[in-house]
Amino acid sequence: MTDAPLLRVVRGNPDDAELAALTAVVVSAASASAPAPAPRRTSWWGDRAAAVHARLAPGDGAWRASSLPR
Numbered sequence: 001m002t003d004a005p006l007l008r009v010v011r012g013n014p015d016d017a018e019l020a021a022l023t024a025v026v027v028s029a030a031s032a033s034a035p036a037p038a039p040r041r042t043s044w045w046g047d048r049a050a051a052v053h054a055r056l057a058p059g060d061g062a063w064r065a066s067s068l069p070r
Helices: 018-034 048-054
Strands: none
Touching: none
């Protein structure tokens, strides 16, 4: 592990409050740039939207076809 500082003030003489504000901004920007994890996909059986939006198709063999994915 290196002993190099994470931030370095090149010009000026900031006080403790200014350094704290700068650190908060840098940490916030670093965490905002990280990609969000991909949402987990629910299984077809757990997808309620598929059941709600499914179109009813009465007729021969409709009961058999109702369980097949579209």
